[in-house]
Amino acid sequence: MKYIAVLFFSLFLVSPAYADELAGLWETDSDTYVYFKEDGTFSFINSKTRTGYSWQRTGENSVLLHYSYLSSGAVQEKECTLTLNGKTLTVEAEGQTFTFKKSSQTVTTFTGEIFYRERMLLPPRVEVRYALYKNDETVPFALYFIPTEGKTPLPFSFDCVLEAGDNVFMEASVYHDNILLFATEKPVDIEEKNILLHRAGQAVNEKELIVPAKFASAQGDVVFLEKNGLAIVKKNGTMQIAHWAYIDRKQNIEISQENDAPLVAAVQDENTLVFRHYEDKNMLSFSRREKELFEIGKFNVSGVLQDNNGDFSFTDCTSMCRFPAVHNGIITKHFPQETFVRPVIVDMDVVLRRKSDGEIEMYPTKVSKADKGICQSMFQHTSLENTYWRLTAIGEKAVEVFEGQREPHIIIRDNMATGSDGCNNFFMPVTIEESSIKFGQGGATLMLCPHGEEQAREFNQMLNKADAWQINGSILKLLENNSVLAVFEAVYL
Known part of the structure; x- marks a missing residue:
């Protein structure tokens, strides 16, 4: 269904x-x-x-x-x-x-169709979202979400209870896999019957959270969000490290925790998150607490410890965040003979605290070596499909992520590949047979980006060339004739 x-x-x-x-x-x-x-x-x-x-x-x-x-x-x-x-x-x-x-009220039903003029096919399935407005109001009085076949024109039918003199206007948008493809430029009189959509462009309004921030529910649970993807979830007085990231055009976020199922929240606005399912509650709101940020907390973490010319860094398995590890004497005390030039998997008791410049630092209090497979256990069920893959390298070059632009990534599900090349969103069919892969012709938005156009071109050229794939732990490689074209990492599942 x-x-x-x-x-x-x-x-x-x-x-x-x-x-x-x-x-x-x-x-x-x-x-x-x-x-x-x-x-x-x-x-x-x-x-x-x-x-x-x-x-x-x-x-x-x-x-x-x-x-x-x-x-x-x-x-x-x-x-x-x-x-x-x-x-x-x-x-x-x-x-x-x-x-x-x-009710004795009269129902008015509006019907019509939405369409676009571009010579571009929609994916087999799309989601159409509608917002209805009355008169000059700027807040919609009704919202609709309609999954349907990607065949234009797309019919609509809405029931309204109106007062005398009310005029109704509609905004419509077509999404695939949470990527906006077409939309009305502004609210349109719903009585026009045939409503024109335009290809999504740079002017699309994306909701964006201002972080770092603290969000709290009326029940007292708290979620702290940091700039680097670190999330700290406080339930029943206990704090846990997690990872957060956008899962579409900044309409929804996902918070991945080590042992619990991911939490998905709609970004209602910069001050409100609405979680679909939280504990035993549905549609639970968390509101921003102004000027309240995470300050300090104690955690047990597992991850990768490495020494870079005397400066220790630690990458946490759960949040996938990298921290500078201060007060290194604790580490050298526990491992007097270990150089840490090569990464070592460790278990640590740590204190996270906010510095005066706003960044988070990690202070280890107890360190021990851990099972080498501990970090990979997060990704032991990682598959090529239904996973968010972030591009980290094309050929021998590390990938850049530019401010105000999405990170290059790809998601494969239901024989379709969607994502961003760092400038434009795309979708295309994909054929997978055992270790082989073939990306077909698809569609993309046509935004002009201030940075990274050459990198975006290389990304798309790479997809056209790829003929095979390999996954090792949380790392995906796309290959051509057994040569590595690009490397991705699983960010959240």
């Missing part, structure tokens, strides 16, 4: 025995509505979190719903228990109870 093209265009039929008593508009005290239609579709009206698709009676007191949360996009199938008492509807789902009243 990952995509809803079938749900959206080939709708479930409603059992006639129950259609009349449930079909219609139901409202809450907060001016939100659920609209059950006799054709088997339903919609959440005035919702900014959920998109409704279809409903089907499964019994006299039960109904099967298909819908999605905006932050995750995944279509969910839920069976709910219904209690109808005159003009009052009670819905029970997953231990929660919702009460609705039959």
Whole structure:
């Protein structure tokens, strides 16, 4: 049920025995509505979190719903228990109870199509996102997420409850694998019926967090985010090191922890993160705490220790962050004969603290050698597909990441490769057979970047040449005739 093209265009039929008593508009005290239609579709009206698709009676007191949360996009199938008492509807789902009243409001339905003029095919599956605005308002009153087949024109149909004189405007955007491909340049009158999209360009508005920062929930849990990808998660008074990174065009971040499942949060704005699932809660908000930053904490870490001309550095396995290790006497005391010219896997008790310049330094208090496979254990299940691969080298040259531009990377899933060459986002088909690989012709955005165009060209030329791949631990190599073309590393899983 990952995509809803079938749900959206080939709708479930409603059992006639129950259609009349449930079909219609139901409202809450907060001016939100659920609209059950006799054709088997339903919609959440005035919702900014959920998109409704279809409903089907499964019994006299039960109904099967298909819908999605905006932050995750995944279509969910839920069976709910219904209690109808005159003009009052009670819905029970997953231990929660919702009460609705039959509404006498009038529903206005807007229909039309979105299209673009560029001679470019869409991927087989895309996500279309819509935002609806009233009059001159700058905040949308409804948001929708619709996975569908990548065939233009793309139809839309939205139900609204309006006051007299209200005009509705719409923004539309087409995404593939969280990469923006096409969008309206500004809100467009929804009554135009045929709405033109434009290829995504430099003017696309991307949400970006200002870090370092502290975000906290109402329950007291805390997430600290640092510039270098370090995250510190504080749950129930216990702090744990983690890694954070954007997983799309700065709309969502992922926090990877050593033993726990990754946390995914939508960047609502620079001051708010909304986690899809956190502990036993769904859609939990964390708010920025101004002028409160991580200061000091004690941790047990495992990673790679190396001596560079007397200066020790440590790369943590969980966060993948590199720290200067100060007060090196602790290290030399535990390993008086060890030179550390070659990397050594160690277990350490450390103190992390913020320096006066804002950077984080690491102070080891106890050091011991560890199993050589300890860092690779994070990546023991790393596969070529469904992994974020960050480009580190093309040929013999180290890769540069430029301020204000995305890092070069690639993600492969469902026979498609998506990512960024450091300047433009791209997507292309890919064929994988055992250790061989072949990238096909695809599409890309056409932004002009102030830096790195030559590196971007080399990246794309490399993909055209690659015929084989190898993975060793967290390192991916693409090859041509057994010669290494490029090296990637797994950043987060």
